[in-house]
Amino acid sequence: MRISVLVQKLLINMSLNKxxxxxxxxxxxxxxxxxxxxxxxxxxxxxxxxxxxxxATCKGLAQEFGGDRVIDTPISENAMTGAAVGAAIxxxxxxxxxxxxxxxxxxxxxxxxEAANWSYVLGGASSVxxxxxxxxxxxxxxxxxxxxxxxxxxxxxPGLKVVIPSTPYDAKGLLIxxxxxxxxxxxxxxxxxxxxxxxxxxxxxxxxxGKGVVRREGKDVTIVGTSxxxxxxxxxxxxxxxxxxxxxxxxxxxxKPIDEDILFASVKKTGRLVIADGTWKSYGAAAEISxxxxxxxxxxxxxxxxRVTLPDLPAPASRTLEQAYYPGEKEIIAAVKEIVKNNH
Amino acid sequence: xxKALLKNLYYRMVKIRACxxxxxxxxxxGEIKCPVHLCTGQEATAVGICxxxxxxxxxxxxxxxxxxxxxxxxEVKSLVAEIYTKKSGCSKGRGGSMHITAKxxxxxxxxxxxxxxxxxxxxAALAANVRKEPKVAVSFFGDGATGEGTLxxxxxxAALKKLPIIFVCENNLYSTxxxxxxxxxxxxxxxxxxxFGIATSQVDGNDVLAVFQEANKAVELCRQGKGPFFxxxxxxxxxxxxxxxxxxxxxxxxxxxxxxxxxxxxxxxxKRFEKMLLEEKILEEKELEEIKQGIKKEVADAHKxxxxxxxxxxxxxxxxVFK
Numbered sequence: 001m002r003i004s005v006l007v008q009k010l011l012i013n014m015s016l017n018k019x020x021x022x023x024x025x026x027x028x029x030x031x032x033x034x035x036x037x038x039x040x041x042x043x044x045x046x047x048x049x050x051x052x053x054x055x056a057t058c059k060g061l062a063q064e065f066g067g068d069r070v071i072d073t074p075i076s077e078n079a080m081t082g083a084a085v086g087a088a089i090x091x092x093x094x095x096x097x098x099x100x101x102x103x104x105x106x107x108x109x110x111x112x113x114e115a116a117n118w119s120y121v122l123g124g125a126s127s128v129x130x131x132x133x134x135x136x137x138x139x140x141x142x143x144x145x146x147x148x149x150x151x152x153x154x155x156x157x158p159g160l161k162v163v164i165p166s167t168p169y170d171a172k173g174l175l176i177x178x179x180x181x182x183x184x185x186x187x188x189x190x191x192x193x194x195x196x197x198x199x200x201x202x203x204x205x206x207x208x209x210g211k212g213v214v215r216r217e218g219k220d221v222t223i224v225g226t227s228x229x230x231x232x233x234x235x236x237x238x239x240x241x242x243x244x245x246x247x248x249x250x251x252x253x254x255x256k257p258i259d260e261d262i263l264f265a266s267v268k269k270t271g272r273l274v275i276a277d278g279t280w281k282s283y284g285a286a287a288e289i290s291x292x293x294x295x296x297x298x299x300x301x302x303x304x305x306x307r308v309t310l311p312d313l314p315a316p317a318s319r320t321l322e323q324a325y326y327p328g329e330k331e332i333i334a335a336v337k338e339i340v341k342n343n344h
Numbered sequence: 345x346x347k348a349l350l351k352n353l354y355y356r357m358v359k360i361r362a363c364x365x366x367x368x369x370x371x372x373x374g375e376i377k378c379p380v381h382l383c384t385g386q387e388a389t390a391v392g393i394c395x396x397x398x399x400x401x402x403x404x405x406x407x408x409x410x411x412x413x414x415x416x417x418x419e420v421k422s423l424v425a426e427i428y429t430k431k432s433g434c435s436k437g438r439g440g441s442m443h444i445t446a447k448x449x450x451x452x453x454x455x456x457x458x459x460x461x462x463x464x465x466x467x468a469a470l471a472a473n474v475r476k477e478p479k480v481a482v483s484f485f486g487d488g489a490t491g492e493g494t495l496x497x498x499x500x501x502a503a504l505k506k507l508p509i510i511f512v513c514e515n516n517l518y519s520t521x522x523x524x525x526x527x528x529x530x531x532x533x534x535x536x537x538x539x540f541g542i543a544t545s546q547v548d549g550n551d552v553l554a555v556f557q558e559a560n561k562a563v564e565l566c567r568q569g570k571g572p573f574f575x576x577x578x579x580x581x582x583x584x585x586x587x588x589x590x591x592x593x594x595x596x597x598x599x600x601x602x603x604x605x606x607x608x609x610x611x612x613x614x615k616r617f618e619k620m621l622l623e624e625k626i627l628e629e630k631e632l633e634e635i636k637q638g639i640k641k642e643v644a645d646a647h648k649x650x651x652x653x654x655x656x657x658x659x660x661x662x663x664x665v666f667k
Binding site for chain 1 (some may be wrong): 402404412433434435436437438439443444445446452453456457460461462463464465466467468469470471472473474481493494497498500501504664665666667
């Protein structure tokens with residue numbers, strides 16, 4: 001019986017997962033399927049009609065759904081975000097897109113003061129079903145104002161959920177879950193993931209918000225990755241395997257709510273933790289994950305926790321400086337070796 | 345204009361005044377602790393605008409919104425309870441005076457970030473447009489909000505998309521403690537809508553009929569798809585920026601000359617309307633008195649209920665963060 005269930009699951013998985021799609025097109029498919037299914041879904045943002053500004057994510061949407069529901073906005077982030085919030089309060093499911101996450105800073109009032117607080121301050125009289133979608137525009141010599149990864153700021157705010165998909169499958173499933181959620185969800189993707197191909201089922205499906213996933217099982221050390229750093233963590237683990245270190249990789253997929261269960265179960269098993277996060281170190285996601293582990297399961301730790309993050313600096317332009325600025329598998333491997341070497 | 349309508353305008357203004365003044369004593373004796381921005385003196389703008397609307401329209405307020413809430417038909421008892429931060433308040437004690445809602449009556453909500461709800465009303469108008477509903481969104485904001493960039497972003501987008509929104513600036517001449525002449529050049533506020541091609545006007549905000557007529561015009565245009573519209577209502581805040589008067593803590597934070605306050609007392613919107621109703625023999629002294637007495641009782645009962653109610657229990661602290 002058990003085997004037949006497993007076989008059945010495997011067959012379902014194979015049939016669902018046979019199609020490959022890029023990350024950018026997975027987002028595009030989620031948007032178009034939900035706009036087709038639910039007339040209350042509304043998309044606003046700079047570049048939603050552009051052939052290049054937001055990759056392939058908005059391909060064909062304006063043509064299919066028209067200018068009333070797919071609105072390429074003036075450069076007015078504060079009011080446009082407020083409008084998306086207001087529309088959501090009165091029953092739309094708004095998606096507001098920022099082609100460069102840096103531009104979201106103009107909209108902080110609408111996001112933090114209005115969207116995040118609205119349900120609470122009015123005792124639940126109305127909620128804000130909005131997706132606040134920011135693209136990290138990392139690298140490419142873009143410099144500090146076109147490359148920031150600010151998701152941790154939003155994860156600090158009560159009333160916001162924050163998701164950070166790293167695969168095409170999660171990009172689609174989390175966007176659908178975010179649009180269908182009755183609350184504000186900050187959806188952060190990374191433009192360097194847009195070309196990444198992976199299995200994406202054709203039908204509408206969701207990836208639960210607040211649930212991480214084990215990308216690779218291992219027993220020596222836990223590497224927790226966020227967004228594109230989860231992919232780097234998988235690569236690092238593959239290299240480490242050749243050197244005899246068996247790393248477990250967890251992709252958190254959501255920063256808030258954070259999946260404590262998956263994190264604690266893994267660290268309890270391995271006793272070692274490396275956090276790979278593509279945001280700044282101080283007060284960041286890696287700091288929060290460290291605190292959670294130290295506070296709750298300190299006795300399981302065999303070694304200190306290591307953090308692999310951006311240095312506390314603005315993003316540089318020059319490629320030599322970029323190289324030094326962005327961590328990758330090399331830095332993750334070095335961090336793992338620092339804590340595994342003596343006790344392995 | 346028919347008697348029932350005029351009576352209703354009067355009734356709503358008196359209700360707002362009675363509520364606002366009923367908070368003075370509990371504020372002074374410390375029973376009410378949350379910041380309360382009274383709209384005494386500004387009743388005609390709230391009632392004039394809201395009386396032109398329907399319950400399925402969308403009204404958004406600001407820090408000084410008791411009047412908007414009541415003018416749209418929000419319950420006195422839920423408002424009073426909220427100001428005492430009690431469990432039965434319209435925001436279940438989470439909001440206090442500055443965060444109130446009567447959603448079923450069309451008053452979607454108010455929050456105190458200056459200009460914070462202008463773009464929310466813009467979004468509600470956008471939603472009405474997308475859904476092809478003949479609804480109107482109204483944003484109430486003060487002269488102080490004219491300093492915020494989001495107002496101009498919103499005017500631009502509303503004009504661009506011809507949205508059914510009425511921007512209502514209640515110019516009470518003071519931006520917290522600062523006279524309007526210290527925060528902007530001496531140009532009429534209603535003119536800020538002109539460069540966007542938005543129909544705009546300035547009305548005597550202490551004349552309820554003038555406001556009501558202008559609002560009807562604006563609402564009709566918006567319902568025909570000929571929005572947006574901008575209305576500046578010239579009015580005056582009879583009490584302090586926050587609390588009964590600005591000297592409440594013994595500090596001279598109010599720089600208004602007493603003579604100016606006295607001048608505006610003569611233009612009291614309720615007294616003016618009362619005089620008109622009596623002179624035109626629309627209502628008799630007796631009827632006015634009946635209205636006042638009825639409201640007095642309703643307000644007193646609301647305070648009694650609020651006093652008997654409990655505050656939200658600490659175990660419910662995290663309720664309503666998410667739906």
